[in-house]
Amino acid sequence: MDVETAARERRSIRRYQQTPVPVQTLYDLADVGRLYASVANLQPIGFAVVSQKANTDAVFESLNWAMYLKDFRIEPEHRPPAYLLLLTEGRKDAAFDAGGAAATVMLAAKACGLDTCCLGIARSESLRNHLDLTEPWVPAYAIAVGFGAQKSRAVPFEGTVQYWLDENGDFCVPKKSLNDVLIFADVRP
Ligand SMILES: Cc1cc2nc3c(=O)[nH]c(=O)nc-3n(C[C@H](O)[C@H](O)[C@H](O)COP(=O)(O)O)c2cc1C
Known part of the structure:
Protein backbone atom coordinates (compact mmCIF):
# COMPACT_ATOMS: atom_id res chain seq x y z
CA MET A 1 0.00 0.00 0.00
CA LYS A 151 -15.51 -0.28 10.34
CA SER A 152 -15.06 3.46 10.10
CA ARG A 153 -15.32 5.80 7.15
CA ALA A 154 -14.83 9.48 6.45
CA VAL A 155 -18.01 11.40 5.57
CA PRO A 156 -18.40 15.02 4.43
CA PHE A 157 -18.31 17.65 7.17
CA GLU A 158 -21.73 19.28 7.47
CA GLY A 159 -21.33 21.60 10.44
CA THR A 160 -20.40 19.13 13.18
CA VAL A 161 -17.06 17.48 13.92
CA GLN A 162 -18.72 14.81 16.07
CA TYR A 163 -18.50 11.27 14.72
CA TRP A 164 -21.51 8.96 14.97
CA LEU A 165 -22.48 5.32 14.40
CA ASP A 166 -24.61 4.36 11.40
CA GLU A 167 -27.29 1.64 11.45
CA ASN A 168 -24.58 -1.06 11.13
CA GLY A 169 -22.55 0.31 14.02
CA ASP A 170 -19.88 1.65 11.66
CA PHE A 171 -18.16 4.92 12.62
CA CYS A 172 -18.88 7.91 10.38
CA VAL A 173 -16.19 10.55 10.81
CA PRO A 174 -16.87 14.03 9.38
CA LYS A 175 -13.91 15.43 7.49
CA LYS A 176 -13.69 18.99 6.23
CA SER A 177 -13.26 19.27 2.45
CA LEU A 178 -10.14 20.55 0.74
CA ASN A 179 -12.15 23.67 -0.08
CA ASP A 180 -12.88 24.18 3.64
CA VAL A 181 -9.23 23.96 4.66
CA LEU A 182 -7.39 25.50 1.70
CA ILE A 183 -7.16 29.05 2.98
CA PHE A 184 -4.73 30.41 0.39
CA ALA A 185 -3.33 29.23 -2.94
CA ASP A 186 -1.51 31.21 -5.60
CA VAL A 187 -1.84 28.51 -8.24
CA ARG A 188 -4.55 26.17 -9.48
CA PRO A 189 -4.04 22.58 -10.66
C1 LIG B 1 -3.74 13.41 19.98
C2 LIG B 1 -4.99 12.60 19.80
C3 LIG B 1 -5.69 12.19 20.92
C4 LIG B 1 -6.85 11.40 20.78
N1 LIG B 1 -7.48 10.97 21.91
C5 LIG B 1 -8.53 10.13 21.78
C6 LIG B 1 -9.15 9.61 22.95
O1 LIG B 1 -8.77 9.91 24.09
N2 LIG B 1 -10.18 8.74 22.79
C7 LIG B 1 -10.62 8.35 21.54
O2 LIG B 1 -11.53 7.54 21.47
N3 LIG B 1 -10.04 8.84 20.41
C8 LIG B 1 -9.03 9.72 20.50
N4 LIG B 1 -8.41 10.22 19.37
C9 LIG B 1 -8.90 9.82 18.04
C10 LIG B 1 -9.74 10.96 17.41
O3 LIG B 1 -11.02 10.97 18.00
C11 LIG B 1 -9.85 10.69 15.90
O4 LIG B 1 -8.56 10.82 15.32
C12 LIG B 1 -10.80 11.68 15.21
O5 LIG B 1 -12.13 11.44 15.64
C13 LIG B 1 -10.77 11.55 13.69
O6 LIG B 1 -11.04 10.22 13.31
P1 LIG B 1 -10.04 9.38 12.39
O7 LIG B 1 -8.76 9.20 13.18
O8 LIG B 1 -10.74 8.09 12.13
O9 LIG B 1 -9.78 10.17 11.14
C14 LIG B 1 -7.30 11.05 19.49
C15 LIG B 1 -6.59 11.49 18.35
C16 LIG B 1 -5.46 12.25 18.51
C17 LIG B 1 -4.73 12.72 17.27
Whole structure:
Protein backbone atom coordinates (compact mmCIF):
# COMPACT_ATOMS: atom_id res chain seq x y z
CA MET A 1 0.00 0.00 0.00
CA ASP A 2 1.40 3.41 -0.95
CA VAL A 3 1.59 6.31 1.50
CA GLU A 4 -1.35 8.23 0.01
CA THR A 5 -3.64 5.21 0.18
CA ALA A 6 -2.59 4.52 3.78
CA ALA A 7 -3.28 8.16 4.69
CA ARG A 8 -6.68 8.15 3.00
CA GLU A 9 -7.80 4.80 4.40
CA ARG A 10 -6.47 5.10 7.96
CA ARG A 11 -9.29 5.63 10.46
CA SER A 12 -9.31 5.37 14.23
CA ILE A 13 -10.46 1.86 15.12
CA ARG A 14 -11.62 1.22 18.68
CA ARG A 15 -12.80 -2.43 18.60
CA TYR A 16 -10.30 -5.18 17.76
CA GLN A 17 -10.02 -8.87 17.03
CA GLN A 18 -7.97 -10.77 19.58
CA THR A 19 -5.44 -11.96 16.98
CA PRO A 20 -2.05 -11.07 18.45
CA VAL A 21 0.15 -8.56 16.65
CA PRO A 22 3.56 -10.15 15.93
CA VAL A 23 6.10 -8.83 18.43
CA GLN A 24 8.57 -8.04 15.65
CA THR A 25 5.92 -5.86 13.97
CA LEU A 26 5.51 -3.81 17.15
CA TYR A 27 9.26 -3.31 17.31
CA ASP A 28 9.34 -2.41 13.61
CA LEU A 29 6.64 0.22 14.15
CA ALA A 30 8.61 1.79 17.00
CA ASP A 31 11.72 1.64 14.84
CA VAL A 32 10.09 3.55 11.98
CA GLY A 33 8.37 5.92 14.44
CA ARG A 34 11.72 7.02 15.86
CA LEU A 35 12.58 8.60 12.49
CA TYR A 36 9.93 11.35 12.86
CA ALA A 37 10.71 15.03 12.26
CA SER A 38 11.76 16.61 15.55
CA VAL A 39 11.84 20.20 16.80
CA ALA A 40 15.57 21.12 16.86
CA ASN A 41 16.14 17.36 16.51
CA LEU A 42 15.90 17.06 20.31
CA GLN A 43 13.94 13.77 20.01
CA PRO A 44 12.37 14.12 23.45
CA ILE A 45 10.14 11.07 23.14
CA GLY A 46 10.44 7.38 23.85
CA PHE A 47 8.32 4.33 23.05
CA ALA A 48 6.88 1.52 25.13
CA VAL A 49 5.79 -1.76 23.55
CA VAL A 50 2.84 -3.22 25.45
CA SER A 51 1.33 -6.59 24.59
CA GLN A 52 1.05 -8.60 27.84
CA LYS A 53 -2.54 -8.84 29.11
CA ALA A 54 -1.87 -7.37 32.57
CA ASN A 55 -0.27 -4.36 30.91
CA THR A 56 -2.75 -3.93 28.05
CA ASP A 57 -5.52 -3.95 30.66
CA ALA A 58 -3.70 -1.21 32.60
CA VAL A 59 -3.33 0.88 29.44
CA PHE A 60 -7.00 0.33 28.58
CA GLU A 61 -8.05 1.58 32.03
CA SER A 62 -5.94 4.72 31.59
CA LEU A 63 -7.85 5.79 28.45
CA ASN A 64 -11.18 7.44 27.62
CA TRP A 65 -12.81 6.04 24.50
CA ALA A 66 -15.02 7.80 21.91
CA MET A 67 -16.01 10.89 23.88
CA TYR A 68 -18.72 11.88 21.39
CA LEU A 69 -20.64 8.63 21.78
CA LYS A 70 -22.85 8.27 24.84
CA ASP A 71 -22.68 4.79 26.41
CA PHE A 72 -19.91 3.61 24.04
CA ARG A 73 -18.42 0.39 25.42
CA ILE A 74 -15.62 -1.87 24.33
CA GLU A 75 -16.33 -5.44 25.40
CA PRO A 76 -13.38 -7.46 26.82
CA GLU A 77 -13.23 -9.54 23.61
CA HIS A 78 -12.75 -6.38 21.55
CA ARG A 79 -10.04 -4.67 23.56
CA PRO A 80 -6.85 -3.79 21.62
CA PRO A 81 -4.33 -6.67 21.79
CA ALA A 82 -1.34 -4.30 21.86
CA TYR A 83 -0.27 -0.69 22.22
CA LEU A 84 2.69 1.46 21.41
CA LEU A 85 2.97 4.20 24.02
CA LEU A 86 4.58 7.53 23.27
CA LEU A 87 6.50 8.70 26.31
CA THR A 88 7.67 12.26 26.64
CA GLU A 89 10.42 13.74 28.76
CA GLY A 90 7.85 16.19 30.09
CA ARG A 91 9.00 19.00 27.78
CA LYS A 92 6.17 21.29 26.61
CA ASP A 93 7.40 21.21 23.01
CA ALA A 94 7.28 17.40 22.85
CA ALA A 95 3.67 17.48 21.60
CA PHE A 96 4.65 18.18 17.98
CA ASP A 97 7.21 15.41 18.04
CA ALA A 98 4.77 12.97 19.61
CA GLY A 99 2.18 13.83 16.95
CA GLY A 100 4.65 13.31 14.14
CA ALA A 101 5.84 10.02 15.56
CA ALA A 102 2.25 8.85 16.11
CA ALA A 103 1.30 9.67 12.50
CA THR A 104 4.36 7.84 11.23
CA VAL A 105 3.51 4.74 13.27
CA MET A 106 -0.16 4.79 12.24
CA LEU A 107 0.62 5.07 8.52
CA ALA A 108 3.25 2.34 8.72
CA ALA A 109 0.76 0.12 10.57
CA LYS A 110 -1.96 0.77 7.98
CA ALA A 111 0.49 -0.03 5.18
CA CYS A 112 1.03 -3.50 6.66
CA GLY A 113 -2.67 -4.21 7.20
CA LEU A 114 -3.03 -3.17 10.84
CA ASP A 115 -5.51 -0.77 12.39
CA THR A 116 -4.73 1.81 15.04
CA CYS A 117 -6.24 4.48 17.27
CA CYS A 118 -4.25 7.29 18.82
CA LEU A 119 -5.45 8.27 22.30
CA GLY A 120 -4.36 10.79 24.88
CA ILE A 121 -3.55 9.03 28.16
CA ALA A 122 -6.08 10.38 30.67
CA ARG A 123 -4.69 8.66 33.79
CA SER A 124 -0.99 8.97 33.13
CA GLU A 125 0.36 8.77 36.69
CA SER A 126 -1.31 5.47 37.58
CA LEU A 127 -0.12 3.95 34.29
CA ARG A 128 3.38 5.26 34.91
CA ASN A 129 3.38 3.53 38.28
CA HIS A 130 1.95 0.30 36.88
CA LEU A 131 4.62 0.08 34.17
CA ASP A 132 7.30 1.20 36.62
CA LEU A 133 8.51 3.92 34.26
CA THR A 134 11.32 5.97 35.70
CA GLU A 135 12.11 9.69 35.43
CA PRO A 136 11.88 11.54 33.09
CA TRP A 137 9.37 9.44 31.16
CA VAL A 138 5.69 10.32 31.18
CA PRO A 139 3.17 8.27 29.16
CA ALA A 140 1.50 10.89 26.94
CA TYR A 141 -0.24 9.08 24.08
CA ALA A 142 -1.22 5.50 23.38
CA ILE A 143 -1.55 3.98 19.94
CA ALA A 144 -3.82 0.94 20.01
CA VAL A 145 -2.62 -1.58 17.41
CA GLY A 146 -4.36 -4.65 16.02
CA PHE A 147 -6.71 -6.09 13.45
CA GLY A 148 -9.96 -4.15 13.52
CA ALA A 149 -13.35 -5.61 14.45
CA GLN A 150 -15.31 -2.55 13.35
CA LYS A 151 -15.51 -0.28 10.34
CA SER A 152 -15.06 3.46 10.10
CA ARG A 153 -15.32 5.80 7.15
CA ALA A 154 -14.83 9.48 6.45
CA VAL A 155 -18.01 11.40 5.57
CA PRO A 156 -18.40 15.02 4.43
CA PHE A 157 -18.31 17.65 7.17
CA GLU A 158 -21.73 19.28 7.47
CA GLY A 159 -21.33 21.60 10.44
CA THR A 160 -20.40 19.13 13.18
CA VAL A 161 -17.06 17.48 13.92
CA GLN A 162 -18.72 14.81 16.07
CA TYR A 163 -18.50 11.27 14.72
CA TRP A 164 -21.51 8.96 14.97
CA LEU A 165 -22.48 5.32 14.40
CA ASP A 166 -24.61 4.36 11.40
CA GLU A 167 -27.29 1.64 11.45
CA ASN A 168 -24.58 -1.06 11.13
CA GLY A 169 -22.55 0.31 14.02
CA ASP A 170 -19.88 1.65 11.66
CA PHE A 171 -18.16 4.92 12.62
CA CYS A 172 -18.88 7.91 10.38
CA VAL A 173 -16.19 10.55 10.81
CA PRO A 174 -16.87 14.03 9.38
CA LYS A 175 -13.91 15.43 7.49
CA LYS A 176 -13.69 18.99 6.23
CA SER A 177 -13.26 19.27 2.45
CA LEU A 178 -10.14 20.55 0.74
CA ASN A 179 -12.15 23.67 -0.08
CA ASP A 180 -12.88 24.18 3.64
CA VAL A 181 -9.23 23.96 4.66
CA LEU A 182 -7.39 25.50 1.70
CA ILE A 183 -7.16 29.05 2.98
CA PHE A 184 -4.73 30.41 0.39
CA ALA A 185 -3.33 29.23 -2.94
CA ASP A 186 -1.51 31.21 -5.60
CA VAL A 187 -1.84 28.51 -8.24
CA ARG A 188 -4.55 26.17 -9.48
CA PRO A 189 -4.04 22.58 -10.66
C1 LIG B 1 -3.74 13.41 19.98
C2 LIG B 1 -4.99 12.60 19.80
C3 LIG B 1 -5.69 12.19 20.92
C4 LIG B 1 -6.85 11.40 20.78
N1 LIG B 1 -7.48 10.97 21.91
C5 LIG B 1 -8.53 10.13 21.78
C6 LIG B 1 -9.15 9.61 22.95
O1 LIG B 1 -8.77 9.91 24.09
N2 LIG B 1 -10.18 8.74 22.79
C7 LIG B 1 -10.62 8.35 21.54
O2 LIG B 1 -11.53 7.54 21.47
N3 LIG B 1 -10.04 8.84 20.41
C8 LIG B 1 -9.03 9.72 20.50
N4 LIG B 1 -8.41 10.22 19.37
C9 LIG B 1 -8.90 9.82 18.04
C10 LIG B 1 -9.74 10.96 17.41
O3 LIG B 1 -11.02 10.97 18.00
C11 LIG B 1 -9.85 10.69 15.90
O4 LIG B 1 -8.56 10.82 15.32
C12 LIG B 1 -10.80 11.68 15.21
O5 LIG B 1 -12.13 11.44 15.64
C13 LIG B 1 -10.77 11.55 13.69
O6 LIG B 1 -11.04 10.22 13.31
P1 LIG B 1 -10.04 9.38 12.39
O7 LIG B 1 -8.76 9.20 13.18
O8 LIG B 1 -10.74 8.09 12.13
O9 LIG B 1 -9.78 10.17 11.14
C14 LIG B 1 -7.30 11.05 19.49
C15 LIG B 1 -6.59 11.49 18.35
C16 LIG B 1 -5.46 12.25 18.51
C17 LIG B 1 -4.73 12.72 17.27
